[in-house]
Amino acid sequence: MSISPTRLLILGAGGQLGAELVRRFAADPASWSVASLTRAQLDLTCEEALRQAVRNHAPQILLNAAAYTAVDRAESEPELAHAVNATAPGILAEEMAQLGGWLIHYSTDYVFDGSGTTPWRESDPTGPLNVYGASKLAGELAIAATPARHLIFRTSWVYAAEGRNFLHTMLRLGRERSNLAIVDDQTGAPTSAEAIAAATLELALRLRSGFSPPSGVYHMTCSGETTWFGFASAIFAAFAAQLPPPALKPLASADYPTPARRPQNSRLDGTRLAETLGLRLPHWQDALAAVAASLLHTTAS
Numbered sequence: 001m002s003i004s005p006t007r008l009l010i011l012g013a014g015g016q017l018g019a020e021l022v023r024r025f026a027a028d029p030a031s032w033s034v035a036s037l038t039r040a041q042l043d044l045t046c047e048e049a050l051r052q053a054v055r056n057h058a059p060q061i062l063l064n065a066a067a068y069t070a071v072d073r074a075e076s077e078p079e080l081a082h083a084v085n086a087t088a089p090g091i092l093a094e095e096m097a098q099l100g101g102w103l104i105h106y107s108t109d110y111v112f113d114g115s116g117t118t119p120w121r122e123s124d125p126t127g128p129l130n131v132y133g134a135s136k137l138a139g140e141l142a143i144a145a146t147p148a149r150h151l152i153f154r155t156s157w158v159y160a161a162e163g164r165n166f167l168h169t170m171l172r173l174g175r176e177r178s179n180l181a182i183v184d185d186q187t188g189a190p191t192s193a194e195a196i197a198a199a200t201l202e203l204a205l206r207l208r209s210g211f212s213p214p215s216g217v218y219h220m221t222c223s224g225e226t227t228w229f230g231f232a233s234a235i236f237a238a239f240a241a242q243l244p245p246p247a248l249k250p251l252a253s254a255d256y257p258t259p260a261r262r263p264q265n266s267r268l269d270g271t272r273l274a275e276t277l278g279l280r281l282p283h284w285q286d287a288l289a290a291v292a293a294s295l296l297h298t299t300a301s
């Protein structure tokens with residue numbers, strides 16, 4: 001007997017991760033009946049519209065990839081960041097508790113204060129350094145305060161073939177300048193939206209088959225670690241045939257002041273994700289190679 005497609009609602013469909021989730025899930029219509037909404041179609045700060053959208057679609061799984069992600073701007077727009085990143089996820093969880101479905105939500109390494117050099121575990125104390133991190137942490141807590149079945153995936157340094165991200169900023173700056181100074185004292189794992197979406201799909205297929213893991217927070221990043229300087233070096237190496245690499249100079253965060261402070265140690269420990277959910281993401285260099293290959297293919301065709 002075949003199982004009918006699982007109803008899925010994806011929010012933030014215009015973002016890097018949301019677009020990738022839509023692409024992956026929509027490719028398997030036998031398993032998924034996908035509805036997706038962009039910001040233009042649903043503003044998460046409008047509570048009534050948000051509740052109504054969830055009730056209308058009645059998803060069995062809700063994927064929330066919408067977020068206020070402008071880390072520096074959040075310092076001057078704390079209320080808006082909180083509305084999108086904290087209040088809205090709590091509302092989504094309340095609605096999903098009513099429906100009895102799963103809420104899959106994404107959070108960030110910026111919930112930590114960046115001290116030490118060992119990878120953060122889910123049980124470690126949080127201590128956000130900036131408004132964005134505090135708003136994302138408040139969103140995690142708002143979800144956990146409801147009875148909704150939920151998985152919160154904390155990820156880091158997200159980029160994709162499309163969207164506003166470090167990869168595209170580097171390629172643009174590399175075309176404009178022959179010398180670049182890049183921060184070299186923040187360590188973490190660049191994680192492609194493709195890798196997050198692939199892991200989310202794998203997990204969702206298991207939820208669809210009746211797997212019922214413990215609700216809670218899981219760290220989901222590509223494996224390995226580097227600094228922004230290391231990530232930039234790898235980006236220019238991957239595109240060296242198309243773009244003469246600029247000269248790169250390592251920079252201390254203190255010499256690159258930004259409105260929001262950022263954690264120096266953004267390493268996230270993926271043990272819980274592997275042991276409890278059976279999910280492992282690729283090494284960040286392999287994920288970058290895949291994104292570079294798809295970008296180079298698009299440019300060539």
Ligand SMILES: NC(=O)c1ccc[n+]([C@@H]2O[C@H](COP(=O)([O-])OP(=O)(O)OC[C@H]3O[C@@H](n4cnc5c(N)ncnc54)[C@H](OP(=O)(O)O)[C@@H]3O)[C@@H](O)[C@H]2O)c1
Pocket residue numbers: 012013014015016017018038039042043044045064065066067068069084106107108109136154155156157158159163164
């Ligand atoms: N990007 C990173 O480096 C990073 C790192 C760690 C964790 N994360 C988390 O990963 C998840 C996905 O991030 P991403 O990189 O895909 O971010 P993104 O590309 O900025 O996408 C976020 C989406 O949310 C939308 N959005 C913002 N405000 C909204 C509102 N009021 N109502 C409805 N939609 C709204 C944005 O629309 P507009 O584009 O129109 O504003 C955008 O389409 C988020 O939970 C984020 O916090 C990201």
